[in-house]
Amino acid sequence: xxxxxxxxxxxxxxxxxxxxxxxxxxxxxxxxxxxxxxxxxxxxxxxxxxxxxxxxxxxxxxxxxxxxxxxxxxxxxxxxxxxxxxxxxxxxxxxxxxxxxxxxxxxxxxxxxxxxxxxxxxxxxxxxxxxxxxx
Amino acid sequence: xxxxxxxxxxxxxxxxxxxxxxxxxxxxxxxxxxxxxxxxxxxxxxxxxxxxxxxxxxxxxxxxxxxxxxxxxxxxxxxxxxxxxxxxxxxxxxxxxxxxxxxxxxxxxxxxxxxxxxxxxxxxxxxxxxxxxxxxxxxxxxxxxxxxxxxxxxxxxxxx
Amino acid sequence: xxxxxxxxxxxxxxxxxxxxxxxxxxxxxxxxxxxxxxxxxxxxxxxxxxxxxxxxxxxxxxxxxxxxxxxxxxxxxxxxxxxxxxxxxxxxxxxxxxxxxxxxxxxxxxxxxxxxxxxxxxxxxxxxxxxxxxxxxxxxxxxxxxxxxxxxxxxxxxxxxxxxxxxxxxxxxxxxxxxxxxxxxxxxxxxxxxxxxxxxxxxxxxxxxxxxxxxxxxxxxxxxxxxxxxxxxxxxxxxxxxxxxxxxxxxxxxxxxxxxxxxxxxxxxxxxxxxxxxxxxxxxxxxxxxxxxxxxxxxxxxxxxxxxxxxxxxxxxxxxxxxxxxxxxxxxxxxxxxxxxxxxxxxxxxxxxxxxxxxxxxxxxxxxxxxxxxxxxxxxxxxxxxxxxxxxxxxxxxxxxxxxxxxxx
Amino acid sequence: xxxxxxxxxxxxxxxxxxxxxxxxxxxxxxxxxxxxxxxxxxxxxxxxxxxxxxxxxxxxxxxxxxxxxxxxxxxxxxxxxxxxxxxxxxxxxxxxxxxxxxxxxxxxxxxxxxx
Numbered sequence: 001x002x003x004x005x006x007x008x009x010x011x012x013x014x015x016x017x018x019x020x021x022x023x024x025x026x027x028x029x030x031x032x033x034x035x036x037x038x039x040x041x042x043x044x045x046x047x048x049x050x051x052x053x054x055x056x057x058x059x060x061x062x063x064x065x066x067x068x069x070x071x072x073x074x075x076x077x078x079x080x081x082x083x084x085x086x087x088x089x090x091x092x093x094x095x096x097x098x099x100x101x102x103x104x105x106x107x108x109x110x111x112x113x114x115x116x117x118x119x120x121x122x123x124x125x126x127x128x129x130x131x132x133x134x135x
Numbered sequence: 136x137x138x139x140x141x142x143x144x145x146x147x148x149x150x151x152x153x154x155x156x157x158x159x160x161x162x163x164x165x166x167x168x169x170x171x172x173x174x175x176x177x178x179x180x181x182x183x184x185x186x187x188x189x190x191x192x193x194x195x196x197x198x199x200x201x202x203x204x205x206x207x208x209x210x211x212x213x214x215x216x217x218x219x220x221x222x223x224x225x226x227x228x229x230x231x232x233x234x235x236x237x238x239x240x241x242x243x244x245x246x247x248x249x250x251x252x253x254x255x256x257x258x259x260x261x262x263x264x265x266x267x268x269x270x271x272x273x274x275x276x277x278x279x280x281x282x283x284x285x286x287x288x289x290x291x292x293x294x295x
Numbered sequence: 296x297x298x299x300x301x302x303x304x305x306x307x308x309x310x311x312x313x314x315x316x317x318x319x320x321x322x323x324x325x326x327x328x329x330x331x332x333x334x335x336x337x338x339x340x341x342x343x344x345x346x347x348x349x350x351x352x353x354x355x356x357x358x359x360x361x362x363x364x365x366x367x368x369x370x371x372x373x374x375x376x377x378x379x380x381x382x383x384x385x386x387x388x389x390x391x392x393x394x395x396x397x398x399x400x401x402x403x404x405x406x407x408x409x410x411x412x413x414x415x416x417x418x419x420x421x422x423x424x425x426x427x428x429x430x431x432x433x434x435x436x437x438x439x440x441x442x443x444x445x446x447x448x449x450x451x452x453x454x455x456x457x458x459x460x461x462x463x464x465x466x467x468x469x470x471x472x473x474x475x476x477x478x479x480x481x482x483x484x485x486x487x488x489x490x491x492x493x494x495x496x497x498x499x500x501x502x503x504x505x506x507x508x509x510x511x512x513x514x515x516x517x518x519x520x521x522x523x524x525x526x527x528x529x530x531x532x533x534x535x536x537x538x539x540x541x542x543x544x545x546x547x548x549x550x551x552x553x554x555x556x557x558x559x560x561x562x563x564x565x566x567x568x569x570x571x572x573x574x575x576x577x578x579x580x581x582x583x584x585x586x587x588x589x590x591x592x593x594x595x596x597x598x599x600x601x602x603x604x605x606x607x608x609x610x611x612x613x614x615x616x617x618x619x620x621x622x623x624x625x626x627x628x629x630x631x632x633x634x635x636x637x638x639x640x641x642x643x644x645x646x647x648x649x650x651x652x653x654x655x656x657x658x659x660x661x662x663x664x665x666x667x668x669x670x671x672x673x674x675x676x677x678x679x680x681x682x683x684x685x686x687x688x689x690x691x692x693x694x695x696x697x698x699x700x701x702x703x704x
Numbered sequence: 705x706x707x708x709x710x711x712x713x714x715x716x717x718x719x720x721x722x723x724x725x726x727x728x729x730x731x732x733x734x735x736x737x738x739x740x741x742x743x744x745x746x747x748x749x750x751x752x753x754x755x756x757x758x759x760x761x762x763x764x765x766x767x768x769x770x771x772x773x774x775x776x777x778x779x780x781x782x783x784x785x786x787x788x789x790x791x792x793x794x795x796x797x798x799x800x801x802x803x804x805x806x807x808x809x810x811x812x813x814x815x816x817x818x819x
Binding site for chain 4: 369657658661662663664670671673676679680
């Protein structure tokens with residue numbers, strides 16, 4: 001069996017570290033009232049789609065948005081939805097990343113909540129007692 | 136080395152051979168059971184299931200006459216027994232016997248099962264009739280004769 | 296005092312909530328065919344469900360995350376979806392079986408054909424989910440389910456030969472008229488009935504519904520560690536009744552009406568009344584739990600808003616999913632397929648799917664990122680790994696045994 | 705670009721020798737403090753030579769329980785390493801190419817799952 005030499009640790013960094021698979025992808029997203037909105041189905045980076053040669057000294061890409069919706073299907077089965085069909089939650093709306101991702105805005109206005117709103121308004125709220133508080 | 140939970144990332148050639156193997160295994164197993172499904176095996180199962188159904192019906196009827204069971208529960212138990220008997224009869228009907236001996240025993244089984252069904256109907260009528268005709272005793276007698284013919288038949292079929 | 300009452304209530308509901316249509320049917324079938332020779336499996340299953348429910352409850356309390364959120368996060372979307380499909384379909388099968396069970400129990404009480412009762416049962420289940428508070432729902436069905444203790448009472452009243460029963464239970468041999476493969480097939484079925492995955496979805500989601508924190512953990516641990524074993528004793532009593540009355544009479548259980556005959560023989564019409572109430576309560580309670588579980592699994596995987604503690608309008612997709620599941624269950628039952636048969640398959644498929652939910656929970660219960668200081672201790676992990684092996688073996692052996700035995704016939 | 709496309713992409717060194725696949729992307733939160741949370745900047749990629757199914761991350765945390773699962777999964781990710789953004793020459797759909805003389809760092813995180 002091949003042995004591996006011990007590797008040097010990554011040089012110390014000022015900010016918090018997030019490993020996307022371990023700390024971000026597939027986490028539950030809550031809005032500012034703690035209501036579940038969606039999950040982090042994928043993440044969009046500020047780097048071009050096509051093959052890019054990176055000149056030395058180029059600033060590193062940043063996370064521009066969390067993605068949800070159809071991108072889950074393509075992440076599971078392969079392929080990629082066109083950029084126009086991506087449902088985005090801008091990174092600037094994210095307030096905290098822990099075992100859940102918390103947003104600093106209300107889920108009511110997010111694009112990613114339209115299915116929930118449609119089912120609520122067209123079906124569930126029309127059944128008697130649909131707005132009844134169980135507590 | 137493959138850990139079973141990583142199905143999402145197993146190399147596809149590996150996965151395909153695994154699939155072929157498991158299909159072959161399943162085919163092998165189905166083959167094993169296919170051989171035992173002969174006429175006598177089906178008859179033995181059908182007679183055994185019917186005997187169980189009749190025994191349950193007799194127990195229910197006995198409890199009913201002892202005042203331990205409500206009419207609703209007794210009649211449900213009798214209905215369930217009748218349904219099980221019918222299911223057994225259907226499997227026997229589906230048999231296509233090849234030898235005269237097979238044909239004869241299939242016919243005999245059907246006759247016995249019909250007697251049993253008649254017995255169950257009598258018992259059911261007894262539970263519902265208010266005037267004692269047929270009486271619960273009549274019902275039990277009919278069921279008992281059904282059970283006896285079933286047990287004779289069972290011995291005959293199993294000896295084969 | 297309030298705390299003691301809470302614990303007592305928790306234990307009682309855990310006992311009453313333990314038995315569902317799967318336990319009822321499988322234990323009666325096994326008792327009527329194998330006597331008490333498979334009773335050890337109930338012990339193995341009960342210890343397993345204690346371990347598993349305790350772990351998932353602890354994950355829910357420590358991290359606020361329910362089972363399927365964790366499964367998706369740890370396994371990723373692809374393996375998570377495979378997991379979801381398996382667990383969800385089996386859960387749907389169990390919903391169908393439980394609704395069928397309610398209808399069959401009502402038929403026993405009324406002699407109105409069970410197909411007539413199915414819409415009534417489904418609508419009642421939906422209404423309770425739609426309107427009734429979570430804790431009331433859980434406590435009422437759990438307490439009414441306690442009337443199934445009549446199985447134990449009936450067993451005593453039947454005055455069986457206790458020595459012979461103990462002999463069957465301790466010797467654990469395959470009866471002469473049964474094959475070894477059907478013995479092991481039913482061993483897996485009993486194991487699956489005791490460790491149905493929905494109990495764990497429900498337990499962990501319920502912990503979130505009721506807003507548990509770490510300090511509620513002790514109570515949950517007592518509820519589980521006392522309630523489930525006592526529930527397991529109910530299962531044994533059901534098997535015992537069948538072994539004493541039905542086995543000698545040559546009756547192999549195929550319907551719910553046969554399961555209650557020993558109780559009637561031992562305890563008469565009063566016993567019959569108790570057992571009918573218990574049957575309806577146990578299947579109704581389990582129908583609520585499984586229906587909610589189907590909503591929980593979907594909502595947690597896709598990140599929808601869920602929970603009975605929210606207004607239905609605040610968890611729209613969750614409620615719609617449950618309505619659809621109930622409609623599917625009704626449609627399946629309307630074809631006239633025997634609910635008892637569905638039950639027998641559902642417990643075996645539960646055993647097959649068990650590793651899918653067990654493994655991620657075992658992994659997360661060891662992850663300090665979620666659990667902080669409440670990670671598994673070493674004894675729990677040793678037991679956890681032993682059970683992982685048992686669960687894997689049962690899962691892998693189930694399908695070959697199902698084919699060889701023709702599903703145990 | 706989408707992170708999901710980057711994960712699983714083969715990684716080659718400047719001579720075209722295959723080193724493994726992208727198992728994860730490491731970010732650091734040290735960006736624009738004007739927002740609710742600091743911006744997340746790509747720090748580097750975790751490369752795994754044997755399997756990129758790294759979602760459990762045993763090779764990066766100090767977790768050893770439940771034995772033997774943890775050890776088994778750690779073994780599957782033996783030899784994985786981190787390359788920093790500055791050492792990446794080309795990012796494409798088919799391949800990520802590293803610069804000549806790149807440094808492979810240990811992928812380890814500290815016990816709380818953080819570095």
